[in-house]
Amino acid sequence: MPDNTRRARDEMFWQTFADRYAVEPGPINLENGYFGRMSRTVVEEYQRNIEMINRSNSVYVRQRFEQVETQKIRAQLAALVGVPADTVALTRNASEGLQSLIRNYNRLQPGDQVLICDLEYDSVKNALRWLARNRGAEVIEIDHQHPASFDSLLATYRDAFERYPKLKLMALTHVTHRTGLVMPVQAIAAAAKEHGIDVILDGAHALGQIDFNLDELGISFAGFNLHKWIGAPLTLGFIYIAPERLADIDPDMGESHYPVTDIRARTPYGTPNIPALLTLPLVIEEHHAMGGSAAKGARLNYLRNLWVRAARELPGIEVMTPDDPRLYCGITSLRFTRHSDQQPMVERLLSDYNLFTVMRSGAASGPCIRITPGLTTTASHMKLLTRALTELG
Ligand SMILES: Cc1ncc(COP(=O)(O)O)c(C=O)c1O
Structure with missing residues (x-):
């Protein structure tokens, strides 16, 4: 198994990186697609x-x-x-x-x-x-x-x-x-x-x-x-x-x-x-010390696959991106197929499971909910998401 793929699964390894970021207590952020966090050392350098x-x-x-x-x-x-x-x-x-x-x-x-x-x-x-x-x-x-x-x-x-x-x-x-x-x-x-x-x-x-x-x-x-x-x-x-x-x-x-x-x-x-x-x-x-895009991408893909593999089996959930490794990255959207409006489901994810996500419309295939793990996301966050999808779907 290539190094990055093996490391992507190593929660202890990624915890050391996660510790480099200050994170406000509150909802679990699965909307890291808007912008990323700076590390503490970058914040200090910026200041x-x-x-x-x-x-x-x-x-x-x-x-x-x-x-x-x-x-x-x-x-x-x-x-x-x-x-x-x-x-x-x-x-x-x-x-x-x-x-x-x-x-x-x-x-x-x-x-x-x-x-x-x-x-x-x-x-x-x-x-x-x-x-x-x-x-x-x-x-x-x-x-x-x-x-x-x-x-x-x-x-x-x-x-x-x-x-x-x-x-x-x-x-x-x-x-x-x-x-x-x-x-x-x-x-x-x-x-x-x-x-x-x-x-x-x-x-x-x-x-x-x-x-x-x-x-x-x-x-x-x-x-x-x-x-x-x-x-x-x-x-x-x-x-x-x-x-x-x-x-x-x-x-x-x-x-x-x-x-x-x-x-x-x-x-x-x-x-x-x-x-x-x-x-x-x-x-x-x-960025390079962390292994650059190859290492970050492997970790994000790993986290993505944790929830996507489970969600593929759920009858009420549609995963919007294919599993061809050439066509996906850490960001992947889903749809609750039994609900025409996705925004209330974004709100349920937050109110019932403390998971912060965002709805995205504009694709010809219809509105969906975007799930974007980040560098501080853990495998247990993905497990919680899977539970939420199983119960809400
Ligand atoms: C696909 C895509 N293009 C362009 C932009 C705009 O980027 P910026 O916020 O740097 O202007 C975004 C921002 O989310 C994006 O997702």
Whole structure:
């Protein structure tokens, strides 16, 4: 058994990591998908950086941060996704980055088509709708089959690519926030390329829990945040643009602080959260010390499988993501099939079992309840969830 898989089951091992996080007493949080906790040491470092920047002000920022620190940070972020440092630019979150890529994509002509699916994030969908409206393009919206399989996902895209020959651009969500389904990005991107369709990858939920390399995935445009599975302070993210595709994204609203050949011109200009950025080197060090995305992902998958295996046998529960290891991650949604409204079941999970979850709608397959374990979740939390599903289902 590979090391990460063996370690994923080791509650004692993970307890040592869990102890590094301060957790407010209260409900058991199975909604770790919104944002992740910082470790205690990261919180302390962040506080130190707030105080240091407050003391030294622009003297430090102009002399050192802008010249040296941001370059180091860009290199570390680029390494997380296996690309060169000068192909990434810092943003405040994934939405800002993805919206910049979409807003400034300059290859659409009137009559062209853009593609979104039911599983995309709403602000990404809306940005593509906005782009299409402004460029005289048409939005093609597709729904994925449910339950999905590797082949059905790919076939749905292939079918759309054949059916809509004017497609030029599509969004692709690596891990959908609605059900946790992991898209076969490499296969879809390769099929899109055959049809000359550009892909903007939404990596918000993938970074930090899935080990990937953007070059291997065949992705030229992508946006990420650092507060979900990397463990950074809120307000940080980045974009990637393949160097040979930089000219296809315009500088943001005529941005001119950086030369047109610099990716940093593609994001909104403004003073960033400098103390948070200065905290990143420690965050990334801790991420790697924990075993990186491969170890975090293995642990989250293990916790996911603990409840999913049991829930598959329950007649009143539908698990929304397949068990093909290529298509799932730690996030997985479920539905109480005997209840049309899922929100009261979210409330029952909380009131009767002290389990905090969230309802997610928008998938063509209907509303569901998202279960997202985190790094402080234990096997006994999953057992409690299984009991709750057995009794409530
Ligand atoms: C799939 C997906 N895309 C984009 C976003 C937006 O990320 P951010 O909060 O960093 O703007 C989220 C946030 O939950 C998400 O789940």
